[in-house]
Amino acid sequence: MANKEDFKQHILDGYKHKGESIIMGAAMLDGETITGVHVKIPLKTMNRHGLIAGATGTGKTKTLQIIAEQLSQHGVPSLLMDIKGDLSGIAAPSPGHAKIDERHEKIDLEFKKRASPTEIMTISHQDGVRMRATVSEFGPVLLSRILDVTVTQAGIISVIFKYCDDNKLPLLDLEDLKKVLRYATNEGKAEFQEEYGRVSTSSTGAILRKIIELEQQGADIFFGERSFDVKDLVRKDKNGDGYVNVIRLTDIQDRPKLFSTFMLSLLAEIYSTFPEQGDADRPELVLFIDEAHLIFDNASKALLNQIESIVKLIRSKGIGLYFVTQNPTDIPEGVLSQLGLKVQHALRAFTAKDRKAIKLTAQNYPLTPYYDTADVLTSLGIGEAFISALDEKGRPSPLAATLLRAPESRMDVLTDRELSDLIADSELTDKYNEVINRESAEELLQEKIEKAHEEEIKEKAKKERVKPKTTTRRKSTRQNPIIKVLTSATFIRGVMGILGKALK
Numbered sequence: 288m289a290n291k292e293d294f295k296q297h298i299l300d301g302y303k304h305k306g307e308s309i310i311m312g313a314a315m316l317d318g319e320t321i322t323g324v325h326v327k328i329p330l331k332t333m334n335r336h337g338l339i340a341g342a343t344g345t346g347k348t349k350t351l352q353i354i355a356e357q358l359s360q361h362g363v364p365s366l367l368m369d370i371k372g373d374l375s376g377i378a379a380p381s382p383g384h385a386k387i388d389e390r391h392e393k394i395d396l397e398f399k400k401r402a403s404p405t406e407i408m409t410i411s412h413q414d415g416v417r418m419r420a421t422v423s424e425f426g427p428v429l430l431s432r433i434l435d436v437t438v439t440q441a442g443i444i445s446v447i448f449k450y451c452d453d454n455k456l457p458l459l460d461l462e463d464l465k466k467v468l469r470y471a472t473n474e475g476k477a478e479f480q481e482e483y484g485r486v487s488t489s490s491t492g493a494i495l496r497k498i499i500e501l502e503q504q505g506a507d508i509f510f511g512e513r514s515f516d517v518k519d520l521v522r523k524d525k526n527g528d529g530y531v532n533v534i535r536l537t538d539i540q541d542r543p544k545l546f547s548t549f550m551l552s553l554l555a556e557i558y559s560t561f562p563e564q565g566d567a568d569r570p571e572l573v574l575f576i577d578e579a580h581l582i583f584d585n586a587s588k589a590l591l592n593q594i595e596s597i598v599k600l601i602r603s604k605g606i607g608l609y610f611v612t613q614n615p616t617d618i619p620e621g622v623l624s625q626l627g628l629k630v631q632h633a634l635r636a637f638t639a640k641d642r643k644a645i646k647l648t649a650q651n652y653p654l655t656p657y658y659d660t661a662d663v664l665t666s667l668g669i670g671e672a673f674i675s676a677l678d679e680k681g682r683p684s685p686l687a688a689t690l691l692r693a694p695e696s697r698m699d700v701l702t703d704r705e706l707s708d709l710i711a712d713s714e715l716t717d718k719y720n721e722v723i724n725r726e727s728a729e730e731l732l733q734e735k736i737e738k739a740h741e742e743e744i745k746e747k748a749k750k751e752r753v754k755p756k757t758t759t760r761r762k763s764t765r766q767n768p769i770i771k772v773l774t775s776a777t778f779i780r781g782v783m784g785i786l787g788k789a790l791k
Contacts, residue, residue: 423448616648
């Protein structure tokens, strides 16, 4: 058994932060809570990304809720992907419970009941502030990676975007994109070939099939106007608390293509919009991506490279990314290596494969003389987790098994009535839920085609009018008198008579 006093000093020294911190709970040793020895995450390092992992039912969602509501209290907004539909309760204060009081007494931490300012958002048919993006905002590179097209097909998509830019044709939704693709190989074939080179029908056909596949997962709802302004994610309420933006995604679990499309477009837009922040004392925005394996499971190599690049670069904009999943092995190594905070809930060892995964997971954490990490991972209870953070200088803090605090907001979901009222009261609902269908590439090209067809008809009619008339002389039915006499029956009979007499 490890020396308790040594361990206590080890944790106190490792988690002694000068600036603002998020308190996660109290350290544990040999299953015993070390009262008052708090495990804390410096607010300054919250843009260094993180991982919240653990088996189903071990408390990952509540850990996410704990972090988000404390960020809000420090004036830092967040964005939560609510795939299971159990995060809306953050908008209401906790009703309290005797077990919560008991837990906080062990932690030596006051428990307050309070809600966080919350926005409910959606990218599907569910109610909420609607988040959309235009095809133009996606750009040809990101769109090509989402569609997972060949190099040749990606070149054609780039040409399509260039053509639309040159001709001031807004690419707003997928119907616009499909219209231009068809135009390039039909009515506008000559125009495209002259200005941009030949566009293959087989290639445009393959791209169209990819777009239809994306549409079948619901992307036709996501693409269009009004486009969501990512600056609306960093709002604060009148008390200076950051908004918790909860995106309802319960109806897209079986549509990973739409989920990854939305996530990448959002990250790309945030990266291009937000200024460089430098070494700030707090992040600008923190994103929590629940069920993160949905992004990575079916992603192409090009898409994975794009995600890894964004994770590396977006930190400088003051943006923190936190992936929530069952096992760290769900996250590609290139991304996992970028995650500074790791909150690891219990893992279950039911099979040999599970035990192997637990050993690999244990290797992701700092070595410590106080724990057999692999062994403790299987014995953690609900609401307990291993935590490994970064200190204010970016160095790993000591590994600490932690009894986590309880959320100060409601752990249960909002009722339908509460949810409807929250959405109705939002300042953003009126701004983004109006459907805008302004004239774009589809309509403008159709007008162009119809106009060209009308011009063709007019030109044809004009040629018909100016065409010289050729007169054909009617053959006279009147017979020459001499011929008439010579061919008459009377004349022939007379000649024959004369000949007959001569022969006698």
